[in-house]
Amino acid sequence: MNTGSTNLGIASLGLKLPSRYLDVRDLAALRGVDPDKFTKGLGCHEIALCGEGESVVTLAAGAAKRALARWGGSPRDLGLLVVGTETAQDMSRPLSAFVADELGLRGAIRSYETKHACYGGTVALRQALEWKASGASRGKAALVIASDVALYAPKDPGEPTQGAAAVAFVVDDASVAAVDLESFAWAEPAFDFWRPVGESFPRVDGPLSLECYEKATTECFRQLADGKPLDEVLAAFSAVCFHVPFPKMVKKAVMKLGEANGWSEGVTSALFESKVMPAMDWNRHTGNSYTAALWTGVAKVLAGAEQGARFAAFSYGSGFGSELLTLTAGPKAKEGAWKADVAQDLASRTRIDAETYLAYRGA
Numbered sequence: 001m002n003t004g005s006t007n008l009g010i011a012s013l014g015l016k017l018p019s020r021y022l023d024v025r026d027l028a029a030l031r032g033v034d035p036d037k038f039t040k041g042l043g044c045h046e047i048a049l050c051g052e053g054e055s056v057v058t059l060a061a062g063a064a065k066r067a068l069a070r071w072g073g074s075p076r077d078l079g080l081l082v083v084g085t086e087t088a089q090d091m092s093r094p095l096s097a098f099v100a101d102e103l104g105l106r107g108a109i110r111s112y113e114t115k116h117a118c119y120g121g122t123v124a125l126r127q128a129l130e131w132k133a134s135g136a137s138r139g140k141a142a143l144v145i146a147s148d149v150a151l152y153a154p155k156d157p158g159e160p161t162q163g164a165a166a167v168a169f170v171v172d173d174a175s176v177a178a179v180d181l182e183s184f185a186w187a188e189p190a191f192d193f194w195r196p197v198g199e200s201f202p203r204v205d206g207p208l209s210l211e212c213y214e215k216a217t218t219e220c221f222r223q224l225a226d227g228k229p230l231d232e233v234l235a236a237f238s239a240v241c242f243h244v245p246f247p248k249m250v251k252k253a254v255m256k257l258g259e260a261n262g263w264s265e266g267v268t269s270a271l272f273e274s275k276v277m278p279a280m281d282w283n284r285h286t287g288n289s290y291t292a293a294l295w296t297g298v299a300k301v302l303a304g305a306e307q308g309a310r311f312a313a314f315s316y317g318s319g320f321g322s323e324l325l326t327l328t329a330g331p332k333a334k335e336g337a338w339k340a341d342v343a344q345d346l347a348s349r350t351r352i353d354a355e356t357y358l359a360y361r362g363a
């Protein structure tokens with residue numbers, strides 16, 4: 001397989017989690033639901049929630065500051081700022097302008113927002129990578145951020161899947177990870193999850209969103225396999241990361257992938273346990289963070305990886321668009337400095353009770 005390898009990719013990484021969280025068992029008690037439905041039925045555990053003064057902007061800027069501090073370059077070395085989000089602050093002004101304000105970034109830089117539901121962060125990363133590969137960057141680096149605050153209407157069945165987080169990358173050399181230029185996309189127009197202009201919360205056709213997500217998975221991995229047995233192709237990857245709306249949805253898609261490839265249930269379950277589950281560790285603490293959900297998982301498995309270890313990253317955004325990327329750990333992966341971001345944020349955040357959650361949501 002031609003992987004389109006280059007020495008381009010992620011030069012630095014930073015994450016930011018919000019300062020509060022709700023345990024889904026407390027939400028279950030509040031809504032009069034059996035907690036096992038949320039923990040076992042959906043695989044959800046904690047919902048990360050913004051505190052006073054926190055927003056999609058402060059999360060994005062927080063992740064970016066950490067990525068930039070680790071990079072060592074100066075803001076003058078940046079030629080592109082792209083923020084992928086579905087928590088837009090304005091119909092016209094890009095989230096990147098709000099973030100640039102926080103970071104004090106201005107000057108000879110292209111700055112914009114990308115939107116395609118949860119796929120928006122991946123699109124931002126791809127554009128930065130392709131901008132670097134095209135020569136248009138004139139040697140400059142890109143700052144790419146995926147940031148979201150995922151909230152459903154109070155009492156919506158999707159409420160236990162809520163969450164928030166931001167992941168930022170400096171896209172330049174491949175010191176954290178090389179990202180292959182070749183990738184495998186699949187898109188089909190669908191109304192599986194959408195948020196009409198002027199509405200605060202998404203509308204979801206749950207069964208359709210699962211169907212679309214499963215189809216996207218099957219089609220993207222079929223392209224990766226390129227006619228070879230998929231299990232043999234996946235054997236080369238240390239981890240297979242997925243966009244995580246909630247962990248059960250990922251498990252269903254992996255089981256479907258197994259069915260489509262004629263694997264026994266045991267083989268599929270073993271793949272899920274060994275290569276997919278470990279990537280969802282940090283997602284258990286964030287809940288669904290839309291654009292940041294996949295990249296939280298990628299950050300998790302890259303941290304501590306041996307140089308040369310290979311990873312697959314499946315991105316999905318309702319509407320729907322999807323893309324499967326492949327990455328190779330670089331020399332800075334082993335140290336995994338960004339683990340400190342998650343450790344610090346988890347150690348300092350506050351568990352809120354149901355009453356505080358009710359006051360926050362207003363219902």
Ligand code: CAA
Pocket residue numbers: 034036037038040041042086117118119156157158161193204205206207209210213244245246248288290316317318
């Ligand atoms: N103990 C254990 N398990 C239980 C249980 C109990 N007491 N009660 C129920 N369950 C299980 C059910 O059996 C079911 O499991 P299976 O699916 O394996 O059968 C599971 O819990 C959920 O139960 P329901 O289907 O009855 O739940 P629901 O009708 O309340 O729906 C939901 C909940 C599945 C989260 C639904 O709201 C939904 O599909 N939400 C949206 C999904 C989604 O996020 N889609 C977007 C995908 S992509 C994305 O992230 C968006 C993007 O691009 C922006």
